[in-house]
Each structure stands twice: as C-alpha cells, then as structure tokens.
Amino acid sequence: MSSEPRTEALDPRVLIVCGSPRAHGNSEVLAEHIAKETESASAVTEVVRLRELDYSSCVGCELCRDSGKCSRFTDGMTPLYDKIVEARGLVLISPVHNYNVTAWMKAFIDRLYCFYELGYPRPGPWRSTLSDQDRKAVIVAVAEQTEVHDAGFTLEAMRLPLEALGYEIVDELLVSGVFDKGLVSSLPDALSAVEAAGHTLTQALAR
Numbered sequence: 001m002s003s004e005p006r007t008e009a010l011d012p013r014v015l016i017v018c019g020s021p022r023a024h025g026n027s028e029v030l031a032e033h034i035a036k037e038t039e040s041a042s043a044v045t046e047v048v049r050l051r052e053l054d055y056s057s058c059v060g061c062e063l064c065r066d067s068g069k070c071s072r073f074t075d076g077m078t079p080l081y082d083k084i085v086e087a088r089g090l091v092l093i094s095p096v097h098n099y100n101v102t103a104w105m106k107a108f109i110d111r112l113y114c115f116y117e118l119g120y121p122r123p124g125p126w127r128s129t130l131s132d133q134d135r136k137a138v139i140v141a142v143a144e145q146t147e148v149h150d151a152g153f154t155l156e157a158m159r160l161p162l163e164a165l166g167y168e169i170v171d172e173l174l175v176s177g178v179f180d181k182g183l184v185s186s187l188p189d190a191l192s193a194v195e196a197a198g199h200t201l202t203q204a205l206a207r
C-alpha cells in the first residue's frame, strides 16, 4: 500500500449514511432533508440505508493491512468503499440505541478500519489514507428522550472515528424527543436544523 497521501482534487460529493433499522423512521426522514439541501447546492448526493445492506462487522483479521481494502468480506460494504473515497462530504445519522450508535452504524464504522495504515511493531504510528483531502462531515443523533444525558455517547461514537479518519466535523446535531416512526416530519425546527447542517456542509466543501 502506498504511504503517499491522496492529494488529487475530489468532487464535492456527499454520501449520507443512515444507521436506523426502521424503514421510513426518523433518521431516514432527516437523511432525506439533508439530501434535498445538498442536492439543491448541486452536490452529487447518495443516501445509503445500512438496514438494506447485508454486511459483517470487522473481525480484526488484518488482511486489509496489505491491500488497503477489506479482503476478508465481499458483502454490502464492498461497494461503499469507493463511494466513501469519492465523496468528500460524509453525513452519518444514527438513532440512539442504549446511549450509543446502533449496531448497524457501529459495524459500518468498524469496517472503515481498512483505511488505516498502521506501523509495526504494534502499537506504532498510524495514519488514515483518507486524511489531508479536505474531507468534511456532519453527524446527527436521533433520540427518544429529551435529556442530553440519555443520548449517551452517540455523537462522540461518530465524531471520534471520523476525526481519526481525517474528516473535519462541520456540524453535529442531537435531535431529541422523537420516538414514533417518522414523527420528526412534523417537527419543523428539527427539519430546519438538519437542512442548515446540509447547507453548512456544502458551504464547507465549496471553500
């Protein structure tokens, strides 16, 4: 694997990854509103619903150390790797499940392990092959409870790995107080907030 950073200009594409198991749930409504905003700013946008994909979590086999790609599994994650590389903008949206991201989102994040170059002996120096490319991200958590405490680590569980991978988080939101499937459609403040986050993302990508 090359240790040279990728420096070529990347299109302002946006990949929105939704980690809810509920079809047409609150996360998916928010994903659609962000997509509407980024598309209106002419950013090529794709929404990925992890519930529609069949994929394994990372098993730590380290096969990706040689190729820079996950060669252990050919599954629902496989086509996403090129999309992640090509999209300079990334949005992660996860419901809060037990104070954290959903299992779908956690497995997705763990499968990004192949983007790291790790020096030997371990532990040693490491870097992300996605770093130094002006990548920007927005993270959104969706919670039933209204106390911030009840959202637990959800935003942190997305923020820390994305920063380690080389993304600048340009906006992060906790949309709280929503339980019923799709209820967030009737909350104009929440919809405005995610649309504003989409706008912030496209502005940041245009700089």
Ligand SMILES: Cc1cc2nc3c(=O)[nH]c(=O)nc-3n(C[C@H](O)[C@H](O)[C@H](O)COP(=O)(O)O)c2cc1C
Residues within 6 Å of the ligand: 020, 021, 022, 024, 025, 026, 027, 028, 095, 096, 097, 098, 099, 100, 142, 143, 144, 145, 146, 150, 151, 152, 178, 179, 180, 181, 182
């Ligand atoms: C297994 C499970 C665990 C949950 N844990 C929490 C929690 O810790 N805190 C919270 O505020 N809401 C929690 N919720 C509620 C969801 O976050 C909430 O219903 C959210 O709107 C679901 O988003 P979705 O419609 O996109 O799936 C949980 C829901 C499920 C199914």
